[in-house]
Amino acid sequence: MVEYSEQALDRTFSALADPTRRAILGRLMSGEARVTEIAEPFEMSLNAVSKHVAVLERAGLVRRDVQGRVHQLSFEGAPILEAARWMEETRRFWEARLDALEAFLEKAKAKNTPPDEKETKS
Amino acid sequence: MVEYSEQALDRTFSALADPTRRAILGRLMSGEARVTEIAEPFEMSLNAVSKHVAVLERAGLVRRDVQGRVHQLSFEGAPILEAARWMEETRRFWEARLDALEAFLEKAKAKNTPPDEKETKS
DNA sequence: GGAATATTCAACCATATGGTTGAATATAGA
DNA sequence: TCTATATTCAACCATATGGTTGAATATTCC
Numbered sequence: 001m002v003e004y005s006e007q008a009l010d011r012t013f014s015a016l017a018d019p020t021r022r023a024i025l026g027r028l029m030s031g032e033a034r035v036t037e038i039a040e041p042f043e044m045s046l047n048a049v050s051k052h053v054a055v056l057e058r059a060g061l062v063r064r065d066v067q068g069r070v071h072q073l074s075f076e077g078a079p080i081l082e083a084a085r086w087m088e089e090t091r092r093f094w095e096a097r098l099d100a101l102e103a104f105l106e107k108a109k110a111k112n113t114p115p116d117e118k119e120t121k122s
Numbered sequence: 123m124v125e126y127s128e129q130a131l132d133r134t135f136s137a138l139a140d141p142t143r144r145a146i147l148g149r150l151m152s153g154e155a156r157v158t159e160i161a162e163p164f165e166m167s168l169n170a171v172s173k174h175v176a177v178l179e180r181a182g183l184v185r186r187d188v189q190g191r192v193h194q195l196s197f198e199g200a201p202i203l204e205a206a207r208w209m210e211e212t213r214r215f216w217e218a219r220l221d222a223l224e225a226f227l228e229k230a231k232a233k234n235t236p237p238d239e240k241e242t243k244s
Numbered sequence: 245g246g247a248a249t250a251t252t253c254a255a256c257c258a259t260a261t262g263g264t265t266g267a268a269t270a271t272a273g274a
Numbered sequence: 275t276c277t278a279t280a281t282t283c284a285a286c287c288a289t290a291t292g293g294t295t296g297a298a299t300a301t302t303c304c
Binding site: 087093 | 128131132135136138139140141144147148151199202203205206209210212213215
């Protein structure tokens with residue numbers, strides 16, 4: 001198992017746990033932007049957006065490049081990579097177990113009484 | 123772009139944004155367990171752990187199977203898969219941009235004035 | 245039935261979060 | 275220099291979060 005910084009994961013996941021912040025990241029992925037530009041499409045105040053940006057910056061997901069009075073923001077992917085790796089590992093573990101289960105079900109089915117179908121989430 | 127349920131992503135990411143809850147998931151990945159068993163290694167009260175489990179359950183990351191007074195908990199991977207997909211998409215976008223940047227740097231280097239080296243994070 | 249066990253519910257507390265408004269700061273431009 | 279612009283800082287508010295303790299509930303076992 002790879003080692004992860006718990007604090008970094010905390011910051012990354014909680015930064016991602018807000019739709020406004022995910023939208024900001026989405027916006028930044030298609031290119032740099034200033035705080036005011038970022039804030040424009042949202043219904044909330046500029047200050048609220050500024051705070052969201054600060055959260056993203058603290059999590060390392062956004063880089064701020066101050067040029068005079070303008071703050072250029074850009075997307076920074078490294079923490080996502082880290083968190084995604086954590087999730088991948090988790091998921092792989094789970095899938096391995098799931099594969100084992102499926103194999104078992106398959107064998108059971110081949111034998112005689114077919115078990116219940118897998119549920120489908122709505 | 124695939125569509126994601128914002129609320130589901132909210133719940134998944136904020137459920138993952140806590141080290142205790144990630145540890146609980148880790149524990150559950152190696153097999154089912156009851157609430158008391160889960161709580162045992164933690165310093166906090168059983169009630170606190172019970173609440174964490176409830177959060178994970180609400181996010182769909184944990185399934186609860188009540189057998190008499192015992193609640194058997196098991197890991198449920200689907201939401202992780204969903205969130206991981208979101209991150210993968212995000213990451214791919216970013217990597218594409220990064221690749222473009224690297225290509226640009228490479229070309230610039232080949233020409234004449236080598237631009238600054240990429241910084242390495244501590 | 246009565247005691248022990250597994251778990252949640254309820255109330256409470258401290259702190260964090262997401263929003264607001266108004267003022268402060270710093271830079272750009274006439 | 276004066277004004278407009280870009281942004282943060284500070285104070286405040288409502289609600290959410292993560293923890294506690296004590297009581298309630300349901301189940302098992304003697």
